Amino acid sequence: MSVSPEMVVAPPPKPVDRSALIAVGLSLLFVVVLLATVAIGAVSLSLSEVLSALMSRISDVELDRDQVLNSAVVWDLRLARSVTAIIVGASLATCGAAMQGLFGNPLADPGIVGVSSGASLGAIAVVVLQISAFGIWTLPVGAFVAGVGTTFLIYGLARPGREGTDSSRLLLVGIAVNAIGGAFAGYLTYLATAEQLQSLTFWSMGSLSSAKWLTVGITVGPAVIGIALLMIWARPLDLLALGERQARHLGVDVRSLRRKLIFVTALLVAAAVSFNGTIGFVGLVVPHIFRLLIGPGHRQLIPFSALGGGLLVMMADLAARTMDPPNEVPIGVIMGSLGGPFFLWMIWRGRTGRADA
Amino acid sequence: MIEAQDITLRIGGKSLLDRVSLTCRPGTVTALVGPNGAGKSTLLSVIAGDLMPDKGHVRLNGKLMSDLKVHDLAQLRAVFPQGSAIRFAYPVREVVSMGRAFRDLSPDGDDRAIDAAMSQAEIMHLSWRDAQTLSGGEQARTTFARVLAQDCSIVLLDEPTAPLDLRHQERVLQASVDLARRGVTVLAVLHDLNLAAAHADRIVLMRNAGIAAEGSPSEVLTEARIEEVYRQQVCVITHPKRGCPVVLTTA
Structure with missing residues (x-):
């Protein structure tokens, strides 16, 4: 009974692969939503106005007064914000996919290695202690440094590595470090004035309102x-x-792969949250949806998550700034109201197990 | 070729391996047997490169283990581990193809190698099934197919037959013998002494972190020795067709 060629059986027919179809549909939706995010707002524009405004900075045409205004709204306000949404969503969703893969747990999210809670602590410290070492950049710089620093601290303390120890130690150390960070954050919040509290609340629920081409340029x-x-x-x-x-x-080489994945995740997530505050659920929900739609293979899962994450944050941000004009609903509220029910659905479907497998 | 020399390993004050030496030649099947806790799986893990011994060294095909990188090791040896669950819903064929993922072989041969491995393990009909939904035996056959697909000259098996039915126990060990006939070095931890006796060229009997006996099945599997090592009354008869020893427990 050896493996001889004549004994090789033919594989059964492959099930229909819908991923190409899903990719096309998703891309179309992406373009439509992108156009919607630049058209809809305090000044709503028609599709032709949007397109001519978009063209105005690419080609050399004479503009009348309205067109100059439209062009400024589309380019300087809305498009910068949409591109920011894409960067943030794609970063969070792909890092979520990577962390879920690394920890073998569909409930892992990009904050699992402490970067989000570290960034929060950094932001709170900057606001409450009124640090202003870097002028208007102090808050994002503080959040970024604290986020990346927390991840390095957790990694250094867990020192996953030599044969035997696995990633679960990282999770345990992460829980401990997060608890300590949470206590500091709580104490600083307790010291905060009412005014500081308001800006902290705003940061902790996320907002893309500070998006500019300059921040796009830094993060893209x-x-x-x-x-x-x-x-x-x-x-x-x-x-x-x-x-x-x-x-x-x-x-x-699991050790080196783990180190690289955690390093890239810390940088991407810290960059995303330091300008825009913490935006939950994107990193958890998006990879999960695509794992159900196109399967778990990361060669497809990561690009699909990038596209889907950008799409989701664009839609959430559009809702955030149009639901209660001229005010903005924090994007975290929108995400929570979408993500919460999704999470429940996941639990009901019994898909939450296998964490220990 | 596996050469393990004076392997000593202590974990938490307990001696798991005590100056164990073992050589396995290409073209042979060696069965590692012994009571629970004797150190069989630990020795296999050291030879696989999962555990670093405190003392002693391992050479695979003449290369010192400590000089080999993770990628180099994957070119030399394939491992069938005890218990293997997959965490996401990968199709079975994808799991088997993972055996080829980091082999320095032309990807042109991948499909043929995967087809052959899956046919051998009789899992072709499961190709597109979610590997998480497989039974224990089907999972073990998928893992075995993955080991075959990796196509290494050293194959290490840790209780490959434990979850398998009669037919597939026989097939997996037959396939291992076939690998050996083509020059592969096979080392398998087996609990079933009769499967070891029927298929292995050589049996290494372990006890208390060391080797109690080694040799051909009929040399090693004697009543007196089995009773001493396993503390269990047995009688050993001769297989009417295969001529190898058969171990039966008695009260």
């Missing part, structure tokens, strides 16, 4: 490089589904 490069790296690491991420030991048997 790292985001593109980070997401590209996650795509390059898609195959080893797949093998991690077998567990760390078996992934090593098959040639994945």
Whole structure:
């Protein structure tokens, strides 16, 4: 009974692959939503106005007064904000997919390695202690540094690595460090004045209202490089589904992969949250939806998550700024009201287990 | 070729392996047997590169383990581990293909190798099934197919037959013998002494972190030795067709 060619059976027909269809549908929806986000707002524009406003900065045409105004609204206010939404959503969703893959747990989110809570603590410290070392940049810089620093602290304390220890130690150390950080944050919040509290609340629920081309310029490069790296690491991420030991048997250097994934995730998430505040659920929900739609393979899951995450944050931000004009509902409120029910649905479907598998 | 020399490993004050030496030649199947806790799986883990011994060293095909990177090791040896669950809903064929993911072989041969491995393990009909929904035996056959697909010259199996039915126990060990006939070095931890006796060229009997006996099945599996090592009364008869020893427990 050896493996001789004549004994090889033919595989059964492959089930229909719907991922191409989903990709096309998703891309169309993406373009429509993107156009909607630049058309809808305090000044609502028609499709032709949007297109001519978009063209105005690309081609050399004479503009009348209205067109100059439209062009400014579309380019300087709305498009910068939509692009920010895409960067934030794509970063959070792809990092969520990567962390879920690394920890083998569909309930992991990009904040699992402490970056979000660290960034929150940094932001709270900047506001309450009235630090202003970097002028208007102090808050994002403080949040970024504290977010990345917290992840490094957790990684250093857990020192996952030598054979034997696995990623679960990172989770435990993460819980402990988050508890300590939470206590500091709580104490600082207790010291805060009413005015400071208001701006803290705003930060903790997220808002893209500070989006500018300058912030886009700062974050777009790292985001593109980070997401590209996650795509390059898609195959080893797949093998991690077998567990760390078996992934090593098959040639994945788990220790180095884990270090790289955590480093990139910390940078991407810190960049996303430091300008815009914490935006929950994108990183958890988006990869989960696409795992159900197109399967768990990361070579597809990561690009789909990037597209889907951008789409979701664009839609949430559109809702956030149009539901109660001229005020803005914090984006976290929108996400929570979408993400919460989704989370419940996941639990009811019994898909939450396997965390310990 | 597996050469393990003076392997000593202590964890938490307990001696798991005490100066164990073992050599497995290409073209042979070696069965590692012994009572629970004797150190079989630990020795296999050291040879697989999962555990670093405190003392001693392992050479695979002449290369010192400590000089090999994770990627190099995956070119040399395939491992069938005890218990393997997959965390997300990958289709079975995708799981088998993971055996090829980091092999320095031309991807042109991948499909043929995967087809052959899946046919051998009789899991072709499960190709597109979600691997999380498989039974224990089907899961083990999927893992075995993955090991075959990795196509290494050293194959390490940790209780590959435990969750399998009669037919597939036989098939998996037959396939291992076939690998050996083509020059592969096979080392398998087996609990079933009769399966070991029927298929292995050589049996290594472990006890208390060391090797109690090694040799051909009929040399190692004697009543006196089994009773001493396992503390269980047995009688050993000869297989009427295969001529190898058969171990039966008695009260």
